[in-house]
Amino acid sequence: MKSFSQVGVRVQIALVTAVLVAALAGIMSYVVGQRSADVLTRQIGTGVADVALQMADELDRTMWTHRGEVAVLSTLRAIRNLNDIDQASELINRLQHELPIFTWIGVVDANGTVVAATGDILVGKDISARPVFEFGRKEMFIGDVHDAKLLAEKFPGPTGEPIQFVDIAVPLLNDAGNFNGVLATHLSWEWANTVRRNLFAGQGLHRSVDIFVISADGTVLLAPDFERAGQKLDLDLKSANDTPNAGWQIARWPDGNDYLTGAAPADGHLDYAGLGWTVLVRQPVTSALMPVNDLRSDILALGLGLAVLFSIIAWWGAGFIVGPLVRIANAAGELKRGEIENLPQVAGAREIRTLSSSLNSLVVKLTEKDNALGEMKHIAHHDPLTGLGNRLALDVYFEHALAQANRQRSQLGILVLDLDDFKPVNDRLGHAAGDEVLCEVARRLRRCVRGGDLVARTGGDEMVIVSHLGENGVTEARALAERILNDILMPFITGGNRISINISIGIAVYPDHATRPETLLEQADQALYVAKSKGKHRYVIHGEENRAQNSGSRA
Incomplete structure (x- = not known):
């Protein structure tokens, strides 16, 4: 066998090129794989923690809403005085029809006997020994997930398993303020599954993500498969980051596999203190890091292919001297x-x-x-943080939009927007969180407008929208403002924290209010000033500044 020094130059160049390219591919595969694994682990960990926090928030909000519905129902005279059982039965059957989540609603007299119920189920039964009456006669009672012995056989689960319930009960007081009975309700726990499915429907989540809901004593209330419900979950979770509301870590589950696990407490909403539930979201580490392994394999395969290709090219190119x-x-x-x-x-x-x-x-x-x-032209017209147009882009767009409106005899809506309570976000969570909120606001505003409309950022938290309207310009501008108010009301999740902000909007319409861009912007800005002076999260249209206090507002 010839030594390396004995082979020709063309062969030497080809071999050296192949070795270098293969070595480079190996090094890149290792370095990129390691860094990608770290970055991807943090991203997915934060993602599952955020999903857990969203799920916990949705559960608490749903319980708070239905608790309020039961409280309102208990104030109806026909129910609290027990003087018209037929009317009471009609009311609760109507509510159960409108809100099927209430599997069973019953009116119980002071002795614990059911006198009215949805579908007349359990009417005449004595439930005085049941917790829903025993605790509900004293104060509003919310019971944790459980099997209802009297109702389970009447409401089997979709696959034959016993249906799970959550109790809500409230004492009934007659006109004299004396105890007169209990309004008892059973909520089907299936609504938690609905919340989970809806949460997944709007998320671009990774593969093999599971959501669990755990009670305060560690019992599994909700799991991807029915067999795990009701079992105790022995899992030692410690916070893997510094966020107070949610955390994530790589944890070993009872099945012996490692999962990226996010946890968030369902700690209530407003005056509802919660039932001590914890939401866990997990993804297998092997599944989460599968893209990294695929990337390593692709880099190695590409490197070997390039090594062969470049060695051939090098051998061929070395022969050309003349x-x-x-x-x-x-x-x-x-x-x-x-x-x-x-x-x-x-x-x-x-x-x-x-x-x-x-x-x-x-x-x-x-x-x-x-x-x-070309890049400088793009940068000159766009805000570097949010990607929205800047003041220069607004001026250029305004000129073209006015010309188009004149040609098509259409109208333009000019909306000047300013975030309320934004400074505390920067003060409390830092400017990085504030920047993330601004970027999310920009995304939501783009989602609210039409494709040909412009959203521009003209200041720190001030933005301007120029929207093409039809013949009913003011009405369409109102609808756009309503969409924006509703969209901004949704909480912002950043770094495991849930943030709520408000926005004030001033509106001017071309050509109803003015025809010059600077005049329209000034009118919209004046309307914005009036909106902010009347309170948070509302809009005001130029010329309607003296309307009632609640005009164009969202609580």
């Missing part, structure tokens, strides 16, 4: 005539390589300069 100058001259002529865009890299002696390299650099720099001019 003719490089001719190729450079011919290529320069083709470049001058516009037949090619770049000069080919020509091999040869040192002077030839220098000439070829210099010409290539010149072409590259000219190309880069042309690209840079």
Whole structure:
């Protein structure tokens, strides 16, 4: 076997090129894989923690809403006085029809006997020993998830398993303020599954993500499969980050596998204290990091392929000694005539390589300069943080939008928006969180407008929308403002924290209010000032500043 020094130059160049490319591919595979695994783990960990926090918040909000519905129902005279059982039965049957989540609603007299119920189920039964009556006669009672012995057989689960319930009960007081009975309700726990499915429907989540709801004593209330419900979950979770409401870590579950696990407490909503539930969201580590392993394999495969390819090219190119100058001259002529865009890299002696390299650099720099001019134009018209248009883009767009409106005899809506209570977000969570909220506000505003409309950021937390309207300009502007108010009301989740902000809106309509851009912006800005002076989260249309206090508002 010949030694490396004994083989020809062309073979040596080919072998060295193949080894270098293969080595580079191996190093890149290792480095990129390690860094990608760390970054992806943090991203998915934060993601599952945020999903857990959203799920916990949805559960608490749903319980708070239905608790309020039961409290309102208990104030109806026909129910609390027990003087018209037929009317009481009609009311609770109507509520159960409108809100099927209430599997059973019953009116119980002071002795614990059911006198009215949905579908007349359990009417005449004595339930005085049941917790829903025993605790509900004293104060509003919310019972944790359980099997209802008297109702389970009447409401089997979709796959035959016993249906689970959550109790809500409230004492009934007659006109004299005396105890007169209990309004008892059973909520089907299936609504928690609905919340979970709806949560997944709007998320671009990774594969194999499971959601669990755990009671205060560690019992599994909700799981991806029915068999786990009711079992105790022995899982030692410690906070993996510094956020107070949610955390994530890589935890080993009872099945012996490691999962990226996010946890968030369902700690109530407003005056509802919650039942001590905890939401866990997990994803197998192997599934989460599968893209990293695929990336490593792709880099290695591509590296080996390139090693073979470049070794062949190097072997072929090393045989060309004569003719490089001719190729450079011919290529320069083709470049001058516009037949090619770049000069080919020509091999040869040192002077030839220098000439070829210099010409290539010149072409590259000219190309880069042309690209840079395009990028500078883009940067000059866009806000670097949110990607929205800036004041310059607004001025340019306004001119074209007015011309189009005149041609089509249409109207324009000019909305000036300003975030309320935004400074405390920066003060409490830092400017990075504030920037993230601004970016999310920008995304929501884009979602609210039409494709041809402009959303521009003109200040720190001030933005302007120019929207193309139809014949009913003011009405459409109101509808757009309502969409924005509703969208901004949804909580912002950043770094495991749930943030709520408000927004004030001032509106002017072209040509109803003015025809000059600066006048329209001034009118909309004045309307914004009036909106902020009347309170948070509302809109005011120019010319309607003296309307009632609640005009154009959202609580």
